[in-house]
Amino acid sequence: MDPLDIMTNLERVIPYYQAIFSADRQEVIGYEVLGRIQMETADVHSLGAFFHDTSIPDEYRLEVEKVILNQALTAFIEEKSGLLLFINQNAQLLLVDQGESLLELLLSYVPKGLKLENIVLELDEHAYIGDIENLQHLISYYRTFGIQIAVSNIGEAGSNLDRIGRLSPNILKVDLQILRQSHEVSTHQDVLFSLAVLSRKIGATLLYENIEASYQLQYAWRHGGRYYQGFYLHRPGPTFIPEDYGKSVLIEKFQQFIRYEKRKLEAIQQLTEMLQDKIQQLISKHKKMEELDLWLQLIAKEFSDISFRMYICDENGFQLSANLMKENGNWKVKPEYKMKNWSWRPYFLEYVMKMRVERKGLLSDIYSDIESGESVRTFSFPISPNRYLYIDLAYDFLYENQDFL
Numbered sequence: 001m002d003p004l005d006i007m008t009n010l011e012r013v014i015p016y017y018q019a020i021f022s023a024d025r026q027e028v029i030g031y032e033v034l035g036r037i038q039m040e041t042a043d044v045h046s047l048g049a050f051f052h053d054t055s056i057p058d059e060y061r062l063e064v065e066k067v068i069l070n071q072a073l074t075a076f077i078e079e080k081s082g083l084l085l086f087i088n089q090n091a092q093l094l095l096v097d098q099g100e101s102l103l104e105l106l107l108s109y110v111p112k113g114l115k116l117e118n119i120v121l122e123l124d125e126h127a128y129i130g131d132i133e134n135l136q137h138l139i140s141y142y143r144t145f146g147i148q149i150a151v152s153n154i155g156e157a158g159s160n161l162d163r164i165g166r167l168s169p170n171i172l173k174v175d176l177q178i179l180r181q182s183h184e185v186s187t188h189q190d191v192l193f194s195l196a197v198l199s200r201k202i203g204a205t206l207l208y209e210n211i212e213a214s215y216q217l218q219y220a221w222r223h224g225g226r227y228y229q230g231f232y233l234h235r236p237g238p239t240f241i242p243e244d245y246g247k248s249v250l251i252e253k254f255q256q257f258i259r260y261e262k263r264k265l266e267a268i269q270q271l272t273e274m275l276q277d278k279i280q281q282l283i284s285k286h287k288k289m290e291e292l293d294l295w296l297q298l299i300a301k302e303f304s305d306i307s308f309r310m311y312i313c314d315e316n317g318f319q320l321s322a323n324l325m326k327e328n329g330n331w332k333v334k335p336e337y338k339m340k341n342w343s344w345r346p347y348f349l350e351y352v353m354k355m356r357v358e359r360k361g362l363l364s365d366i367y368s369d370i371e372s373g374e375s376v377r378t379f380s381f382p383i384s385p386n387r388y389l390y391i392d393l394a395y396d397f398l399y400e401n402q403d404f405l
């Protein structure tokens with residue numbers, strides 16, 4: 001829409017609300033305020049593009065925003081609900097007057113019943129190009145009034161995790177739209193995963209937005225999402241909705257996700273036990289381990305269908321055997337791997353300790369193999385004191401049973 005059409009039709013500018021749901025209570029915990037304009041044709045247009053267009057003068061955008069906020073705050077107070085109200089703010093615009101005019105506006109609603117701790121300022125990290133310290137100061141200032149901070153529009157490659165960490169938001173909003181793009185899915189998943197880790201480290205609540213399908217909700221549920229938002233649960237509308245609006249869907253979906261997850265975990269448990277039994281039998285059959293490479297070759301024969309690489313390490317991660325690698329269907333001995341050290345790999349020592357204490361084998365999570373780039377899992381097993389056998393399971397084998405992936 002033409003910005004002038006918007007400026008000359010301010011009385012047609014209205015707020016829309018999109019509900020945000022919580023996983024723990026399966027209820028609405030708040031709303032994001034979105035700008036809309038209702039034209040004569042009864043068409044309602046989003047003002048998103050208008051607010052993001054930096055070629056439109058600041059005063060115009062601030063004025064339209066004020067119209068929306070006044071209506072939203074009035075309606076919100078009437079609800080007396082104690083829910084959260086997420087207000088989108090452009091950090092750049094906010095800093096023009098050090099956030100004073102917005103604060104004044106919010107404070108003017110306090111006598112009417114607004115609780116500032118129910119206000120969440122939603123800042124778009126990507127849109128802010130200025131000095132992070134200025135933003136940090138502004139945020140701490142707002143915090144002294146009890147206002148909460150959410151950082152949104154993260155989840156795209158190139159997000160600066162350090163910057164986000166320094167803002168220490170109460171809520172991280174992660175956009176799940178990128179899950180829809182089929183190319184480079186795994187790279188995106190890794191970025192999303194690192195955001196989940198970050199939110200845990202800095203103690204921020206993770207909110208996944210743009211959930212438009214069941215699989216995205218499942219992703220959010222599996223990856224530490226406490227809050228959910230998106231068309232799949234609620235389309236933005238001009239009014240607030242009952243708090244239990246999404247409850248039955250969420251409960252039904254959670255049960256489905258839990259069933260799926262349990263089935264997967266059971267399958268992995270069975271695979272672990274199968275591998276463990278098999279190795280235990282082989283160990284009692286081939287007791288002589290003086291020549292580790294020869295012993296490994298005897299064992300490897302039994303794993304030709306499922307593994308592409310096997311080796312033995314001591315508890316400090318030094319490789320005691322050669323690598324056995326499958327090449328064109330045959331096991332090849334690679335002596336150059338002897339005495340390499342793997343203790344630097346994530347979870348390596350943790351897994352060794354577990355095996356030592358429990359005297360049982362362990363199946364790793366799924367990860368990308370450095371050499372082959374394929375998704376693999378490693379099964380490890382304590383074969384004798386200070387000797388640990390590692391069996392890398394081939395992607396082809398894991399792929400046969402989707403529960404193993």
Ligand code: CA
Pocket residue numbers: 032088122152
């Ligand atoms: Ca937003």
